[in-house]
Amino acid sequence: MPDGFVRREFDWNLLHTFVVIVEERSITRAANRLLLRQPSVSNALKRLEDRLGQPLIDRAPGRFELTDAGRILYRECQHICGAIGRLGHLMATGRTEVSGHIRLLLASHVVFPPLNAVMARFHAAHPLVTLEHEVARSAVVAQNVLSRQASAGIGLVASPNPQLRYRPLFREHFGFFCGPSHRLFGRRDLTAADLRDEPFVSFSTDTPTDALRAIALLRAHHGLTGRTVGTSSNLEEVRRMIIAGLGVGPLPVHVVERDVRDGLLWRLPPYDDVRGPGGPAPVDIFLVTNPRTTLSQAERLFLTMLNAHADTAPGGFFVYPAP
Structure with a gap:
């Protein structure tokens, strides 16, 4: 495709949509973030691929991989979209x-x-x-x-x-909680051993190699090997699943203080008077x-x-x- 044709006819909004799709690794999540319908985002990706004459993303059930062309385009788009988006803010300095x-x-x-x-x-x-x-x-x-x-x-x-x-701005400590319908709700005689076989709700990044590794290490320390029944990357959705009674799960202690007072959540061991490898999980923001x-x-x-x-x-x- 001639360069002049690209400059005159190209819809630059397609690049922004492509960047969001790659960042979210999902058409559905990209549509939610862009406040668009899923077919609109899918069509935008197809228009971009048709205009460039080659596939950009290899998508299949359980698979989302950038092609070589997609990786090159994404690398360039990061700088292009960032520069365009900042022009108005920089012009205001005078x-x-x-x-x-x-x-x-x-x-x-x-x-x-x-x-x-x-x-x-x-x-x-x-x-x-x-x-x-x-x-x-x-x-x-x-x-x-x-x-x-x-x-x-x-x-x-x-x-x-x-x-x-x-x-680093602050350090928050994650404790374990359950909802009102859970069998452990309201009990004050518990130890961490009582949670070992409980179904678990957690964050998508609760793994030994990801951002919430401290939670994964705390679970391993206490042998909490119960089946994971729900995950989310959003704190509000993890909280929702815990309150609904799907299982026990981690939440920042200071974030849910009001929920505990209101009877929506119940704090489980280990408690915040314990420090060290077996205490609440420290996470830096x-x-x-x-x-x-x-x-x-x-x-x-x-x-x-x-x-x-x-x-x-x-x-x-x-x-x-x-x-």
Whole structure:
């Protein structure tokens, strides 16, 4: 295909759709993220493949792999989409009052009061700046920051990318919980041994080599070998399955304090008075930034304020529950 034809006739929105499909590794999840119907996303992929004259993704039941052409296109698209998306924000830096747009990607249900405080202070000081928060899997958070489609991200880290910077913001501790209909609900005489054969609900990244490896290690330490009956990458959906009584499962202790008070969840051992390999699972949450990204004035001010607030914590990051 002649280069001139591509530049004149090409629908550049197809590239953004392709990037989201690759990041989500699913047409369905990409459609949900783009707020589109699944057939529209499938048709966009087909139009892109037809326009380029070659397949980009090898899809079959249980299989999702980029072709060689797909890998090349994805690598280039990350920089193209990121650069296009940031043009408007960078052009706002010449105004007298601070304005612009900040796009922040977060892992699901990040409960971090200092972030709320920083947002309130920042908005009071710079009311013309708009904020966009998007919830995504931690791997997608990092991909968007790497491709410069997001100002920054907040999430878990499985394998650090040498091209990104990671600043620990807080450490949360995961305990095990069950819902009101579960046979262990309300019992205070339990030990971790009582959970060994219980059906389990957990996160997709609860493996020894992924972001929530601390939970996998805690399960192994206590011999919790019950069958896994439900998984999700979204904290709210894991919480839903636990409350529904599908099985016991891990949740951040400080995130679900209100649910425990309201009788929706019951805390199971090991309890938070235990520290060491058999205690609640510690998981660090990071601020992810890209040193190669040219930040707008608004983005610089916001991240400076967030980092300064985190610096006030003992050791440079917060711990929940507080020691």
